[in-house]
Amino acid sequence: MQVVHTISDLENGSGGALVPTMGALHKGHEALIHCAQPLPRPLIVSIFVNPTQFGPGDDWQRYPRTLDADLAAAERAGADIVFAPDAEAMYPPDDEVPVPTLPAVATTPGLEDAHRPAHFSGVCQVVARLFDLLRPSAAVFGEKDYQQLLVVTEMVRAEGDRWPGLQIVAHPTVRDEDGLAMSSRNACLPPEARNQALGLYQALESARRTAANGTEPRTIERDLYSRLRQHGLDVDYAAVRDARTLLRPTGGQPTRALIAARVSGVRLIDNMALSDAEWHA
Ligand code: AMP
Numbered sequence: 634m635q636v637v638h639t640i641s642d643l644e645n646g647s648g649g650a651l652v653p654t655m656g657a658l659h660k661g662h663e664a665l666i667h668c669a670q671p672l673p674r675p676l677i678v679s680i681f682v683n684p685t686q687f688g689p690g691d692d693w694q695r696y697p698r699t700l701d702a703d704l705a706a707a708e709r710a711g712a713d714i715v716f717a718p719d720a721e722a723m724y725p726p727d728d729e730v731p732v733p734t735l736p737a738v739a740t741t742p743g744l745e746d747a748h749r750p751a752h753f754s755g756v757c758q759v760v761a762r763l764f765d766l767l768r769p770s771a772a773v774f775g776e777k778d779y780q781q782l783l784v785v786t787e788m789v790r791a792e793g794d795r796w797p798g799l800q801i802v803a804h805p806t807v808r809d810e811d812g813l814a815m816s817s818r819n820a821c822l823p824p825e826a827r828n829q830a831l832g833l834y835q836a837l838e839s840a841r842r843t844a845a846n847g848t849e850p851r852t853i854e855r856d857l858y859s860r861l862r863q864h865g866l867d868v869d870y871a872a873v874r875d876a877r878t879l880l881r882p883t884g885g886q887p888t889r890a891l892i893a894a895r896v897s898g899v900r901l902i903d904n905m906a907l908s909d910a911e912w913h914a
Contacts, residue, residue, distance in 0.1 A: 686755025832864025
């Protein structure tokens with residue numbers, strides 16, 4: 634496996650599959666890398682803790698950085714190349730890196746967009762930059778960050794032929810045995826907070842069961858809030874939304890429950906499909 638820190642060190646990098654990450658790799662990331670195996674080569678894993686997608690009160694400085702372990706994990710999972718640039722390589726001081734026009738799903742739902750106002754402009758900026766530099770033919774994203782997955786998909790669609798033929802591949806959320814969604818931030822949870830964090834999964838499971846009985850979205854949302862609060866979680870949002878637009882459901886379309894909540898100063902997000910329909914690009 635080749636490890637490169639600047640784009641000029643990368644030979645024959647284009648046309649393959651890209652798995653963008655912020656490192657602190659766990660089994661969720663590894664599953665994304667595995668699922669990219671049949672895609673065109675080379676398989677590139679990028680590792681970059683992108684400062685522009687963190688707000689002033691966010692955890693950019695505290696975000697776990699574990700490059701040596703990440704390189705071993707990426708190699709085990711089958712990566713051909715790890716691209717681990719520093720901030721200067723991604724955002725050269727004399728080279729303006731524009732933010733693409735944000736799609737509606739990045740600004741209108743009132744979910745991550747409302748609680749982390751600059752987040753999706755940073756995500757679109759770094760993802761567009763990676764696509765421009767690496768010219769992949771496919772890129773894999775996790776449903777764990779469901780709004781991000783839709784934002785990237787819509788950005789690629791809106792940018793038209795900027796990245797011709799680029800396919801966005803979605804991978805389902807990978808969970809621990811008890812149901813907690815794998816996240817690099819789980820490493821920041823004190824041991825006693827893990828049970829509380831499990832409240833996200835349990836609330837979503839309950840939402841899925843009640844949705845199957847035809848319960849109204851508003852009632853499901855109230856139930857989500859009360860379950861999360863019972864676990865002592867500080868809730869940013871708990872919402873049932875149209876699975877494609879992330880706006881309020883109008884009936885007849887697939888829906889998704891999405892949650893963001895804090896425990897012991899760690900902000901966790903999770904989501905779950907409430908109907909059988911799977912995500913399609
Ligand atoms: P991150 O390093 O957290 O920015 O995540 C990099 C990619 O891995 C994103 O596409 C995430 O959605 C995805 N990812 C993170 N955690 C999981 C998980 N538990 N299951 C599936 N995908 C994940």
